[in-house]
Amino acid sequence: MEIQVEHITRVEGHGNILASLQDGQIERALFEVVEANRFFEAVVVGRDWEEVCHIAPRICGICALSHSCVSLRATEAALGIEVSEQTKLLRRLIMDAEVMSSHALHAYFLAAPDFLGLPSVMPLIRDDPEVVRRAFRIKKAGYELGEVVVARHTHPVGSVPGGFTQAPSVTALEKMRGRLVDLREDAAATVELYRKLKVPQFERPTTYVSLRRPDYYALYDGEIASSSGDSVAGDRYEDALREYVVSHSTAKHAQWRGETYMVGALARVNNNWRQLRPEAQEAMGALGLNPACHNPFMNTVAQVVELVHCLEDSIALIDEIGERGLSEEEVEIEPRAGRGVGVVEAPRGLLIHDYWYDEQGRCTKAKCVIPTGQNLANLDADMQGYLAEITDRSEDEIRLRLEMLVRAYDPCISCSAH
Amino acid sequence: MGGKPRVAFFDFACCEGCQLTVLGLGEPLIELLEHVEVVTWREAMSEKSEEFEVAVVEGSITRDSDVPRLKRIREQASTLIALGSCATLGGPHVSANRLDQSDLLTMVYGDRAREFEAGEVRPLSAEVQVDIPIYGCPINADEFVSVMKHVLLGRPYRVPNQAVCHECKLNQYECVYDRRQICLGPVTRCGCDAICTSRGHRCFGCRGLVDDPNLNAAREVLEEHGYRVEDILSVFELYATWARPEEGLGIVEPRAAVKSRKGSEPWRFRSSI
Numbered sequence: 001m002e003i004q005v006e007h008i009t010r011v012e013g014h015g016n017i018l019a020s021l022q023d024g025q026i027e028r029a030l031f032e033v034v035e036a037n038r039f040f041e042a043v044v045v046g047r048d049w050e051e052v053c054h055i056a057p058r059i060c061g062i063c064a065l066s067h068s069c070v071s072l073r074a075t076e077a078a079l080g081i082e083v084s085e086q087t088k089l090l091r092r093l094i095m096d097a098e099v100m101s102s103h104a105l106h107a108y109f110l111a112a113p114d115f116l117g118l119p120s121v122m123p124l125i126r127d128d129p130e131v132v133r134r135a136f137r138i139k140k141a142g143y144e145l146g147e148v149v150v151a152r153h154t155h156p157v158g159s160v161p162g163g164f165t166q167a168p169s170v171t172a173l174e175k176m177r178g179r180l181v182d183l184r185e186d187a188a189a190t191v192e193l194y195r196k197l198k199v200p201q202f203e204r205p206t207t208y209v210s211l212r213r214p215d216y217y218a219l220y221d222g223e224i225a226s227s228s229g230d231s232v233a234g235d236r237y238e239d240a241l242r243e244y245v246v247s248h249s250t251a252k253h254a255q256w257r258g259e260t261y262m263v264g265a266l267a268r269v270n271n272n273w274r275q276l277r278p279e280a281q282e283a284m285g286a287l288g289l290n291p292a293c294h295n296p297f298m299n300t301v302a303q304v305v306e307l308v309h310c311l312e313d314s315i316a317l318i319d320e321i322g323e324r325g326l327s328e329e330e331v332e333i334e335p336r337a338g339r340g341v342g343v344v345e346a347p348r349g350l351l352i353h354d355y356w357y358d359e360q361g362r363c364t365k366a367k368c369v370i371p372t373g374q375n376l377a378n379l380d381a382d383m384q385g386y387l388a389e390i391t392d393r394s395e396d397e398i399r400l401r402l403e404m405l406v407r408a409y410d411p412c413i414s415c416s417a418h
Numbered sequence: 419m420g421g422k423p424r425v426a427f428f429d430f431a432c433c434e435g436c437q438l439t440v441l442g443l444g445e446p447l448i449e450l451l452e453h454v455e456v457v458t459w460r461e462a463m464s465e466k467s468e469e470f471e472v473a474v475v476e477g478s479i480t481r482d483s484d485v486p487r488l489k490r491i492r493e494q495a496s497t498l499i500a501l502g503s504c505a506t507l508g509g510p511h512v513s514a515n516r517l518d519q520s521d522l523l524t525m526v527y528g529d530r531a532r533e534f535e536a537g538e539v540r541p542l543s544a545e546v547q548v549d550i551p552i553y554g555c556p557i558n559a560d561e562f563v564s565v566m567k568h569v570l571l572g573r574p575y576r577v578p579n580q581a582v583c584h585e586c587k588l589n590q591y592e593c594v595y596d597r598r599q600i601c602l603g604p605v606t607r608c609g610c611d612a613i614c615t616s617r618g619h620r621c622f623g624c625r626g627l628v629d630d631p632n633l634n635a636a637r638e639v640l641e642e643h644g645y646r647v648e649d650i651l652s653v654f655e656l657y658a659t660w661a662r663p664e665e666g667l668g669i670v671e672p673r674a675a676v677k678s679r680k681g682s683e684p685w686r687f688r689s690s691i
Contacts, residue, residue, distance in 0.1 A: 009464040012434055036431040036480045037536065038511035039522045046516075047656075054622055055656065058510040058555060061435025105441070109462055120463030125451060136444040143442050151617045153442070154435040154556050158617035165618035245530045252526075414433055 013413020335361025
């Protein structure tokens, strides 16, 4: 049996599933990434320190805010720029915004149709428009929260080394808070929807890697920690993490201490669930997500949990910002030579940018480690493991199941090839 | 055919941010879907069809192996819309053309570079005829809706062709030059409602050079603040090298022919398992 899915649908970017079975034995099962490389690591070379953050978000249309934040953190580390508490709070807020809109996109538009036996959400526009409207509402709320702070969710405006070209308006943030409070109902309905969906059963223990902080659920900063209990500082990522080239992918694969590993919502929830907002921990219980969970299909469920978390977190952050008040800040920046590493948790997992600058503050070298790239080797291993369990199913069923597995990872393929 | 016009979305090398901007429209998109039938949209749906009248294509062409797919789309579509900076200008990765393709491949893939393919980054118009360009990185969602309305009504769409300064002034934003920064607003195509300067940032020229820029006025603004037209060229490199902004800015004589392709036949990407 030969299974070939060329340009799998309802994922970001271009990838193929290739699997073959001979007398019930797996000859191969892998995910081929055929996305064109855009060579962003070369594009930023020669650019000025304040232009790099304009280019970096354009690696990805879904997680532009994560690329913006990680790029700023790398440049700030290289140039020795300290940012204010206000800037950190606003950046944490837009990270929440992006997780909400990205997870809503995946949970509703990309993943859910499989569980409902539909090819897409389009038929629902006619048959169950309220579900589609709700999906759009959540996605749009994430977009609008991004807009309040940086004018545009894709691609942000005015987010620069040292802070923002302009502080957002407190009035706009307060108005946004009202919208977010109203959104609680939609988040609850999302939990309810996913509570009813039957997620395929498949377990394969692996290593889960994510950022970790002692004080809060880490998205914007922290050290890199694995479910095996080890950790490294962000700028020491190369001590544990290695990227390598495989011929079936234009995106690099990666290993954590020599083994495949998983990053993303499931990894974060597995590693840091104790720091989720209480409402999200409740959702975790309702959805039957019990850490440590080794079922990759539960990644989408973990996204729903994080949707609830980020909604509550963003409301709390707006309150904190409101209490502090916002002021226009002046930052003086002197270019200098140096290397800087930034780490954040993009919606799909650990994201690293590593830059080198010369004395004039021109970028001389750059490296980006993308969540989807880090997941690819683990996805291949899961595909082989899962296929072995479903070899007795029909060809159509196997094809659908393998597509569902790929979608569960929520790959961001153009981002991974960058 | 009868019924609603059939629309298909496609993408090449890009971040898919422009399609996501369309998906982020929310209610206006639901309204639009009452008037058109989306038959192919890989990112959002599994339904597929080769039968469509309107093709919306995001992304640039970077590999020769992608050209046949684009040509098939062009043959089928009666209207081809190029969506965003990558499709209209080559996009933010167009400056990769500064470097030799084998160096680029080696930079990323090391000693396995020969297994992969790279080519000159080019807009769709380098390979096929584009009927309507929607500029911007990303596009302005309102402009997309406006273009679709024109297509549905069978009216010609007039691509915005004034400088960003025009929209910036209408909005009464502070002039970036007064803050002593270089801004491409005086010569960049508008249609973005000056979103970047709305937040006190500057224009990076993501919509490319306006047709027939008012060079005298631009020179005046630049000189008044101690810059020359040449100074803005390095910023234009971010998005617009394919369109040869140095010609539009009158810095060099226009070239008659399209920029020649460099390099030998690239290696095709193949799986080898």
